[in-house]
Amino acid sequence: MTFGYKVVFLAIDHLQIAVAQDLSSRYCPHVQAVFLMRFWGLFAVFAVVALSLFLAAYRGMKRPSGRTPLYIVAGALLLFAVGSGALVLYGLSGCSGVTAEGLTWDWP
Amino acid sequence: MDGYRGILTPVDVVWGLGAKYCVRQDAHAFMWLWGLFLGFAGAAFIVFRRRRRFEAALLLFFAFCTGALGLGIFYACYASAPYSMGLGAPGISAVSLTALMCLSQGAFTLAFLWTAIALPCSAALGLVAWGRSGGKPAALRACLYAGAALLLLFASTNGFVAFFDFSWCWSRRLF
Numbered sequence: 346m347t348f349g350y351k352v353v354f355l356a357i358d359h360l361q362i363a364v365a366q367d368l369s370s371r372y373c374p375h376v377q378a379v380f381l382m383r384f385w386g387l388f389a390v391f392a393v394v395a396l397s398l399f400l401a402a403y404r405g406m407k408r409p410s411g412r413t414p415l416y417i418v419a420g421a422l423l424l425f426a427v428g429s430g431a432l433v434l435y436g437l438s439g440c441s442g443v444t445a446e447g448l449t450w451d452w453p
Numbered sequence: 454m455d456g457y458r459g460i461l462t463p464v465d466v467v468w469g470l471g472a473k474y475c476v477r478q479d480a481h482a483f484m485w486l487w488g489l490f491l492g493f494a495g496a497a498f499i500v501f502r503r504r505r506r507f508e509a510a511l512l513l514f515f516a517f518c519t520g521a522l523g524l525g526i527f528y529a530c531y532a533s534a535p536y537s538m539g540l541g542a543p544g545i546s547a548v549s550l551t552a553l554m555c556l557s558q559g560a561f562t563l564a565f566l567w568t569a570i571a572l573p574c575s576a577a578l579g580l581v582a583w584g585r586s587g588g589k590p591a592a593l594r595a596c597l598y599a600g601a602a603l604l605l606l607f608a609s610t611n612g613f614v615a616f617f618d619f620s621w622c623w624s625r626r627l628f
Contacts, residue, residue: 364538364540368470425491429484435476437477
C-alpha cells in the first residue's frame, strides 16, 4: 500500500472516527469546572496534611528514630497526591465533545 | 509507523485517546493501587531500617506485585480499548482479547481482591515476627500463630475468588 493511498484510506475511515469519538467522550465528567474544583480541593487537603506531618517531624520529635516513620508517611502522602493528580489530569486531557451518559466520572 | 514519522494518522489518534480513556475508566483502581504501592514501599523502608531484612524484602515484593498489577491492567485496557469498540483486531486472537478485556473491565474488583490478599499476608507476617520476638508466654505466642494462620487462610480464599472471577469472565464471554 503506497503512502498516499494509506493516508487517504485512514482519513476516510468512519469507523475509526466513531471509535475516536467514543474514546474521548466516555468516563468524562459532566462539568469539568466542578470536577476540577473537587480535584484541587482534595489535592490541597493531601498536600496540607503531608506538609503538616513534615513540620511535625521536623519540630516535634527529639529522637531521630521517631522522626523517620513520620517523614516516610508524609512523603508517601505527598507522592500519592502528586501521582494521582498527574493521573487524573492526564485522563481528563483526553475528554472532548459530549459526555457519554451513564459512563461519567464523578469524583477524582 | 513505517516511514510515516512525524505524521499523525487516525490510528495514532485512536491509540493516544485509548491510553487516556483507560486512565479514566480505571482511575479509581489505579489510585487505589498507587496508594497501596506507596504503603508497601514505605512499610518496607521502615522495616528495613529496623534490620528486619526478610520482612522488608517480602513487603517490597508485595509493592512490586502491586505495581505490576497496575501496569498489567493499564496494558490490558490500552491493548483492547479500540477493539472492544468495534475496530477490527487482525493481530490479536479472540481468546487474548477476551482475557485483556476481562482484566481491564474488572479492574477495581481485581485491585480490591489483591488488597485482600496482600494485606492479610503482611499482617500475618507481622504477627509471626511479633510472636517470634522473645519474652512472650506460650499461650500468647500460640494465639499469634493461630491468628497468622487464619489470615493466611483468608488471603488464599481471596486468591481463589480472584482466580475464579477472572476465569468466569473469560469463559462467559467465549461461550
